[in-house]
Amino acid sequence: MTSTAISTADERRSRIRAGLSRRHNGERLFRALGVTAIVLALGFVALLFTDVLRKGIPAFTQSNIRLEVTFDPELLKVDPAPERAAGQSDADFRAQTLAWQRQVAMLNWNSVIEAALRRAAPAGLEIDSRQILAIAETDARHRVRELFVANPDLLGQTVTVDLLASANVDNWVKGNINRELGDTQQQLPAATRALVDRFEAEGIITQGFAWSLFTNVDSRSAPASAGLLGALMGSLWMMLIVVVLAVPIGVGSAIYLEEFAPRSKLTDLIEVNINNLAAVPSIVFGLLGAAVFINWFRLPLSAPLAGGLVLTLMTLPTIIIATRAALKGVSPALRQAALGMGASRMQMVFHHVLPVTFPSILTATIIGVAQALGETAPLLLIGMNAFVAAVPATPVDQATALPVQIYLWQANENRNFFEPRTSAAIMVLLAFMIALNAIAIFLRSRLEKRA
Amino acid sequence: MDMLAGKVKTTNQTLDSAMNPTEVLDRPIRLAARDVTVHYGAKQALHGISIDIPDRAVTAFIGPSGCGKSTFLRCINRMNDTIEGARVGGTIKLDGEDIYAPDLDVVELRARVGMVFQKPNPFPKSIYDNVAYGPRIHGLARSKADLDEIVISSLRKAGLFEEVKDRLNEPGTGLSGGQQQRLCIARAIAVGPEVILMDEPCSALDPIATAVIEELIDELRENFTIVIVTHSMQQAARVSQRTAFFHLGHLIEQGRTEDIFTNPVNKQTQDYIMGRIG
Numbered sequence: 205m206t207s208t209a210i211s212t213a214d215e216r217r218s219r220i221r222a223g224l225s226r227r228h229n230g231e232r233l234f235r236a237l238g239v240t241a242i243v244l245a246l247g248f249v250a251l252l253f254t255d256v257l258r259k260g261i262p263a264f265t266q267s268n269i270r271l272e273v274t275f276d277p278e279l280l281k282v283d284p285a286p287e288r289a290a291g292q293s294d295a296d297f298r299a300q301t302l303a304w305q306r307q308v309a310m311l312n313w314n315s316v317i318e319a320a321l322r323r324a325a326p327a328g329l330e331i332d333s334r335q336i337l338a339i340a341e342t343d344a345r346h347r348v349r350e351l352f353v354a355n356p357d358l359l360g361q362t363v364t365v366d367l368l369a370s371a372n373v374d375n376w377v378k379g380n381i382n383r384e385l386g387d388t389q390q391q392l393p394a395a396t397r398a399l400v401d402r403f404e405a406e407g408i409i410t411q412g413f414a415w416s417l418f419t420n421v422d423s424r425s426a427p428a429s430a431g432l433l434g435a436l437m438g439s440l441w442m443m444l445i446v447v448v449l450a451v452p453i454g455v456g457s458a459i460y461l462e463e464f465a466p467r468s469k470l471t472d473l474i475e476v477n478i479n480n481l482a483a484v485p486s487i488v489f490g491l492l493g494a495a496v497f498i499n500w501f502r503l504p505l506s507a508p509l510a511g512g513l514v515l516t517l518m519t520l521p522t523i524i525i526a527t528r529a530a531l532k533g534v535s536p537a538l539r540q541a542a543l544g545m546g547a548s549r550m551q552m553v554f555h556h557v558l559p560v561t562f563p564s565i566l567t568a569t570i571i572g573v574a575q576a577l578g579e580t581a582p583l584l585l586i587g588m589n590a591f592v593a594a595v596p597a598t599p600v601d602q603a604t605a606l607p608v609q610i611y612l613w614q615a616n617e618n619r620n621f622f623e624p625r626t627s628a629a630i631m632v633l634l635a636f637m638i639a640l641n642a643i644a645i646f647l648r649s650r651l652e653k654r655a
Numbered sequence: 656m657d658m659l660a661g662k663v664k665t666t667n668q669t670l671d672s673a674m675n676p677t678e679v680l681d682r683p684i685r686l687a688a689r690d691v692t693v694h695y696g697a698k699q700a701l702h703g704i705s706i707d708i709p710d711r712a713v714t715a716f717i718g719p720s721g722c723g724k725s726t727f728l729r730c731i732n733r734m735n736d737t738i739e740g741a742r743v744g745g746t747i748k749l750d751g752e753d754i755y756a757p758d759l760d761v762v763e764l765r766a767r768v769g770m771v772f773q774k775p776n777p778f779p780k781s782i783y784d785n786v787a788y789g790p791r792i793h794g795l796a797r798s799k800a801d802l803d804e805i806v807i808s809s810l811r812k813a814g815l816f817e818e819v820k821d822r823l824n825e826p827g828t829g830l831s832g833g834q835q836q837r838l839c840i841a842r843a844i845a846v847g848p849e850v851i852l853m854d855e856p857c858s859a860l861d862p863i864a865t866a867v868i869e870e871l872i873d874e875l876r877e878n879f880t881i882v883i884v885t886h887s888m889q890q891a892a893r894v895s896q897r898t899a900f901f902h903l904g905h906l907i908e909q910g911r912t913e914d915i916f917t918n919p920v921n922k923q924t925q926d927y928i929m930g931r932i933g
Binding site: 535540546548555556 | 732734737739762763764765766769770772774776777778779788789792793839842843846
């Protein structure tokens with residue numbers, strides 16, 4: 205026995221005991237650090253969410269003005285809408301209708317709005333046209349004109365119309381601008397401000413749910429009517445492209461690489477490169493997309509097709525890596541059982557390995573798609589930050605995407621109006637993501653139960 | 656034991672005669688291995704194994720851990736093909752047909768040589784689908800009724816049918832360990848293999864489940880050629896008619912089970928049987 209050996213049971217116990225408190229302290233310290241890290245992380249998330257919610261929730265209401273609009277024949281000097289005469293040719297009738305519509309478009313619809321606003325204002329109020337028209341959003345004339353085109357019989361009649369108040373009125377009503385500021389710093393003239401307060405008191409200006417946020421496309425000339433519909437559809441198109449392309453290609457290559465490819469220098473090289481691709485900054489994928497899809501394949505700029513392809517490239521490594529990890533995790537016993545039964549490699553993979561890995565592959569895919577949904581940088585490089593005031597009907601139409609819309613809105617010069625809008629758009633994007641993740645979790649738990 | 660009847664010439668074999676077997680068996684030979692070697696990368700795991708495995712009898716491979724008995728078993732249905740860097744030399748013939756011939760389809764071979772693994776590994780599917788899987792992929796059943804028939808008779812042969820007949824649609828993974836292993840045996844025999852390889856089929860089971868499986872193996876040998884790898888010498892003695900002793904990648908001694916256990920020729924075999932190595 206050497207001199208360092210411990211001879212008695214008592215000595216052994218006392219040695220163990222001497223180290224115990226140090227070991228327990230170490231554990232306590234580690235636990236405390238872990239809790240601190242989690243509290244800090246959750247704290248920042250909570251801070252972010254409170255800030256976004258606090259700023260964004262007001263943007264989900266909009267200021268509406270209810271006006272009695274008179275389609276005054278004095279102001280609207282327009283011929284009666286053409287009616288189809290017996291024996292008139294199609295082309296002839298269409299030309300006639302077009303001429304009438306052009307005439308309607310040329311009318312001064314602002315004068316109708318102004319008249320309606322003046323009627324709502326107290327009699328004899330001294331206010332000029334510019335000042336009173338600043339109350340309604342500039343798209344009001346289009347709304348009223350559309351009503352008339354849809355129903356030309358309105359000429360000479362008075363109808364109640366709900367119109368959007370302008371962004372500046374919205375700011376004033378919601379208190380987004382300091383009411384104590386002097387005239388030079390206010391967005392609205394003093395006379396307009398006084399009238400808006402009066403309208404609000406009389407219930408002509410009211411707050412309602414901001415449907416325009418979801419039913420309108422982006423707008424610069426009429427900021428109060430700016431909405432997310434175009435960006436939402438653009439994002440949906442891109443997600444569709446990513447799901448259709450990235451999932452089969454990614455899962456397929458992962459299966460081939462993991463299950464079929466012979467181990468060689470080449471497959472090692474491919475594996476290293478896929479891992480590297482996953483770490484490539486997304487803006488580089490944007491450059492690649494601009495060079496390949498736009499300059500070479502001549503795909504249209506700002507189209508969800510080009511954006512979807514770029515995001516597909518970006519998502520592929522994520523899906524491949526996650527799928528391979530899931531396939532690697534399948535127990536060798538299952539593979540041997542299948543092979544031992546005389547299943548071919550393909551049958552082993554598709555009958556046994558894939559079904560058990562399906563939940564993990566699905567989760568990885570949805571997380572990859574969610575990542576793509578939130579990606580902005582590569583889209584900027586293929587022109588998706590262009591101002592697009594249309595809903596993309598096909599993947600080759602010009603469009604923008606939700607995160608890009610957020611980027612555009614946060615840079616809008618009408619700060620106090622677009623700050624809440626930006627936060628609202630963030631909330632819509634987050635809701636989208638949470639929905640996707642919820643689907644992933646739901647499907648996963650369901651499929652795992654079944655397996 | 657019918658194995659004892661007939662002309663049994665070689666009982667006491669030396670290493671030399673094991674490598675160059677000339678013995679005449681009382682049953683036709685199903686599997687004949689000659690000079691089988693296996694390398695895992697640079698490491699040689701098996702050194703020139705030559706053995707004849709008789710039809711419709713149980714042959715047991717015994718030996719200490721790492722002796723190569725499982726490796727050799729896995730050569731017989733070419734499961735070693737699935738291991739990266741494994742190289743197999745020599746010849747193994749099933750009914751005179753070289754199973755390592757280039758034109759042999761390994762899928763067909765594995766349908767003829769079934770395997771039961773150490774740890775019960777039923778598919779995460781229903782009991783019915785577990786047993787029906789083999790006949791389905793090999794296209795053995797002409798109709799649903801046919802398939803039902805195969806599944807039920809296989810479960811019966813594996814002695815499991817009475818226990819599971821009311822829950823054929825429940826997952827096979829929900830059965831007890833012993834039942835799972837019998838399910839794996841049913842799954843293997845559903846394809847109608849000629850040879851069944853068992854790689855320590857009872858090592859994960861309790862003594863009662865083990866006894867049930869051993870009884871089953873004894874019944875199955877009426878119809879199948881069985882090769883079993885086992886850690887337990889008692890098990891080898893109980894279920895097998897022929898025994899081969901492996902040590903450090905060499906086949907040390909083979910012969911009738913009775914002779915190996917009562918009268919081993921080789922010193923290493925003796926030591927192992929007496930519990931001095933292993």
